[in-house]
Amino acid sequence: MIAKVLFQLLILSASLASIAQNREYKLLLSHFEQTGSKIPGELTTEYFGIDLDERTKQVLSDRILLQNDRFTALAVRIPCQSDDICYDGRLGIFNRKGKRIDLIEDFENHWSEDGLDYKRECLIATDSVLAFYKRNFEFEPGNYDEVIFNEVVVIVMKLSKKGQIVNKREVTIDLRREYSYASIELFGLGLVEMQNVSREELVEIKNEILASHGLNFKELKWHDYFSKRDWYVSKFDNVDHLLTPIEHANLELISKLLINMK
Numbered sequence: 001m002i003a004k005v006l007f008q009l010l011i012l013s014a015s016l017a018s019i020a021q022n023r024e025y026k027l028l029l030s031h032f033e034q035t036g037s038k039i040p041g042e043l044t045t046e047y048f049g050i051d052l053d054e055r056t057k058q059v060l061s062d063r064i065l066l067q068n069d070r071f072t073a074l075a076v077r078i079p080c081q082s083d084d085i086c087y088d089g090r091l092g093i094f095n096r097k098g099k100r101i102d103l104i105e106d107f108e109n110h111w112s113e114d115g116l117d118y119k120r121e122c123l124i125a126t127d128s129v130l131a132f133y134k135r136n137f138e139f140e141p142g143n144y145d146e147v148i149f150n151e152v153v154v155i156v157m158k159l160s161k162k163g164q165i166v167n168k169r170e171v172t173i174d175l176r177r178e179y180s181y182a183s184i185e186l187f188g189l190g191l192v193e194m195q196n197v198s199r200e201e202l203v204e205i206k207n208e209i210l211a212s213h214g215l216n217f218k219e220l221k222w223h224d225y226f227s228k229r230d231w232y233v234s235k236f237d238n239v240d241h242l243l244t245p246i247e248h249a250n251l252e253l254i255s256k257l258l259i260n261m262k
Helices: 002-033 041-048 199-212 220-227 245-260
Strands: 060-067 071-079 085-095 100-104 109-113 116-125 129-140 143-159 165-173
Touching: 002 041, 002 060, 002 071, 041 071, 041 085, 060 085, 060 116, 116 245, 129 245, 199 220, 199 245
Parallel strands: none
Antiparallel strands: 060 071, 071 085, 085 100, 085 109, 109 116, 116 129, 129 143, 143 165
């Protein structure tokens, strides 16, 4: 009899804990109804592992990055206390009941001071993949044009159906390329803006993206063209598996534009 009572008490306790968690999670979600809502400290600690203190005085809601019937991804921003351009961001991924599935502590951030500029930004977010670009830029203080160091890395994270990060890879972009921005920025500004680009240049951008991953061009014209580039190394007959989501999206847009030009 005692064992049965204890068992029932355990079930009741678990049920009450679940109800409390659901209530807290709903409260957390309410802060994402608008950007910049100040999230209470007990929620930032519980859901994002951020303790408020003298250094971290506030955590603000940023956006609901993803939401489906399996998980929700919530982004928060931590502003710096200085006058410089500066913020950090975290991404929490939660199941429908509010239990945390995964956490990206350096989700998005930006700081700039004394000749240094560092930025990390999420450009693509789907139920199965996240894609970021990370820029580390060093220049002579007071002279932005005098570059000392410049590195751009594209980061790709794959998500499981439950929302867990199951794979991560980084691709360093060679900035010696003429159209290196095609591997860093999305052309999603619209077809109208890109329509001013000639067909010849579109084909060149497309092939440069493929060449950056070492495609062995069968067409002699492009093989000779890229063989003159210091950054080009012919390696593969097919590079589809090496393309980042950013490059996939840009190549798809280029293909649409080329079709429209026929």
